[in-house]
Amino acid sequence: MQFVLDGKTITATPGQTILKAAEAAGVYIPRLCAYKDLIPHGSCRVCSVRVNGRIQAACVQTVSSGAIVEHDTEELREFRRDVIDLLFVEGNHYCMFCEKSGLCELQALAYRFGITAPKYPLLNPKRDIDMSHPDVYLDHNRCILCGRCVRVSQDLDHKNVFQFVNRGLEKRLQVNGEALAATDLRVTDEVVASCPVGALMKKRVGYAVPVGDRPFDAQPIGADIESGKGGVA
């Protein structure tokens, strides 16, 4: 089946999401909560596109034949910038001394969108760091509630280490036990590598690759998709 993306006709398979169909055609739609082939979460809204006039999350919305999809418009770029900005000010993101720098998808999106300083006032929340586990730590300051860990732990690791608790601004990630050490999380679990930001981190390997030599230091996020070499997510 075919649909129109920014005026270009794109071929897709029935049931495919707009995000995947665009990706296959070499068009990078920015995203944060989307990950591999997991059931989409639709929460970050970075991948929002206009489908027949209505804004939808491209990671969730499946392609319909003949749909008119707008993606790279000034309005949507502005909206996406706002989403990224809001995620920055919601948590405590200290890029300049974060060991995830250059590997962090949130930071990489900010680079790509030319965000140099937050537009909205910082919320400066008080959040905890869970250092209890021998090999992994969980820094809630940098968590963006994308839910990748929740889904990867359940669907790929077949465990249930993470879940969300509370609602609204109080919503946060919770581990299945008193602390990370009390869960059955192992450093080899796929979940550890799935975090797009510096919230879930391996201990003692932070600077194995020096800052400056990291993937997003070399080229913008999404460049791999745009060059036809497949995506990170």
Add this chain to the structure above:
Amino acid sequence: MKSSTATGVEDVCRKFGNDRTRMMDIVIAVQRRFGCVSTEAMELIARACGTQRVEVESVVTFYAFLSVKPQGRVVIRLCNDIIDWMKGYQDVADAMAKELGVTMGETTADGAITLTHTACIGMSDQAPAALVNDVVVTQLTPERAREVVRDLRRHLDPSQLVTMVGDGHNAHPLVRSMVRNNIRHRGPVHFAEFESGSALRRALARPPEAVVKDIKDSRLRGRGGAGFPAGVKWELARHAPGERRWVVCNADEGEPGTFKDRVLLTERAHQMVEGMTIAGYAIGSDAGIIYLRGEYRYLLAYLEAVLDERRRAGLLGRDILDTPGFHFDIRIQLGAGAYICGEETALISSCEGLRGDPKNRPPFPVEKGYLDLPTIVNNVETYCCVSRILLQGAAWFAAMGTARTTGTKVLSIAGDCRKPGVYEVPFGITPDELLEMAEADNPGAMLIGGPCRQMIGPGRFSGRICYDDLATGGAIMIFNRARNQLEIAEHYLDFFIEESCGHCTPCRVGLIQLKRLVHKVVHGAGEPADLQAMRDLSRFIAQMSRCGLGQTAPNPVLGALDGFPALYEGLVAERKPGLLSTFDLASAVVDAERRVGRQSQYV
């Protein structure tokens, strides 16, 4: 030996078949028995239901009426909706807090009584009101509030607070509440006589397709507010592939200012259940769920009795009214204090024993709803309409109202008027007519359909209540000319911030930023550019949010900006050069002000 908690929790889980999808019932029952769902209880529930503790915690922490930490034996939840504020909420709250010796949100030292506030409990026509455990107390004054506390201190038995009962079925032995119905105008759809079984007999005499056609011909649109054609929804569900189909009744009216479903549930339960049964027959379903908001728990025993009565009369159960092969029964799912659960996919999540997060759409519930089966969700009023349409015919129904919005509408009217209450009126009625009927005092603005809809000024009082002009789910709030629209907008932003599920970024984080902007402007620290920033952010949140809550939450702000521009413009001024516009000096010095015990003087 097992602790008594272990035995108790295991009993509860067993009662619900150790079924993970019945998590809401389980945690509500545990909360009632032990005053909270402790970490120990969550472990036990997880083990019994074959899930993880964090999954249980995820559910418990989502709902306002559930708690991981112990609460008092009696929890007083004072309603803090805007109407309650107008009718003296603050004085009542102060009186209660003083009498109890606690501040809002605290429990007395002896662990007996907790005082907290809650969003609209559906009693705007008799505000200020509170829930004391499940017991509704209405029309509170500071004096009455002190009495309530003194009485509770003595017996800790909320049921003893009911010294007189309200009208209609509020006086039913299974309800016994002091709530009043205040039915001010009776229309032909909802408040005409209704004989149980009469509409169902008419339906069963026809093939199911013909019943769907009746609903389509009546052009009935869902009464929840979105106005989707009910017949189309039924047809989609009827033809969707699935082993079973579900009929869900949304009795979670949580829109601030709405209380008409509460009255229909009290007085027209049979008519509603009959409408659900007709829907079951029409779409080929054998099972229904009534999702009853936790705030209306006081109606639960009565509604259960209605279902029982209908089972005995052959109107529910197997081979209904001797129709071979038509089986249909209903269970009631109780909520636990979450406005978002009125959104149909969130409501379904809650019925499935999950957090009340809305689901991604598509697929829509008519294809994949409750437990991934085709499901129709209609509200209380819609099902009541269904029964009447089957009795009187589609043409009779379609002849009322406007061309594209047929029938009548039950409205709940509250605020600055002498006759707050429930009015069944034909669609197309004007706000002016409503103001006259309700005997409004010097009206300056009306909120048509709750904060998620629109605030209108006198310029639109001659408009029409229908889906093409002034759409409403049923809440009409009247504000006189002395009320401050901006304060109302800020109040409702707080409401939406509290009730957001937090799933998507625009709603979760955008609303708090919008609130900061509004607060800054309302308190005189804003500049002209902030008004445009408010519009831009509102538009962003409305367009980018995943569900109806975020999509409509900025409406109070936009309504105030559009309808009452002079108010905002009067509050903003160009700042001195060099001042950072995003810096809110007033809130930055709050801490210091508190320490020195005086207000800062700055320009």
